[in-house]
Amino acid sequence: GFIMAYGTTAKILGDTKTYKLSTNVKRFPLRDAGFIESKGGKFQLERSLDPYSPFNQGYKLKVAIQADMKNFKMVTLTANGMQEVNIFKGNDNQGNIEQLEFIINDLKERKILEEV
Secondary structure (H helix, E strand, C coil), X not given: CCCCCCECEECCCCCCCXXXXXXXXXXXXXXXXXXXXXXXXXXXXXXXXCCCCCCCCCCXXXXXXXXXXXXXXXXXXXXXXXXXXXXXXXXXXHHHHHHHHHHHHHHHHCCCEEEC
């Protein structure tokens, strides 16, 4: 899959906004938001950016949070997860962009992400 470095801030390719993890990220809100916890205490979320069907093999958002709850990465990927994709390029991705904003707003409301 696509490898990307963890950091205290993250930015989606092509987006103007930068995000960081909220100060007191807790496990329960992460689980409620759909994050899966790995054995090492990492949390990972994968969401389809298809506005019509979450089961379509389209672009997806991947968010991974280190066990320290400080470092994370956030990336938009092709369906196979092999390539980072800029959904802000071109004119046919409006639905994907809206879906991305919907997911990010949900994570902000749950006090998981904050805009920097």
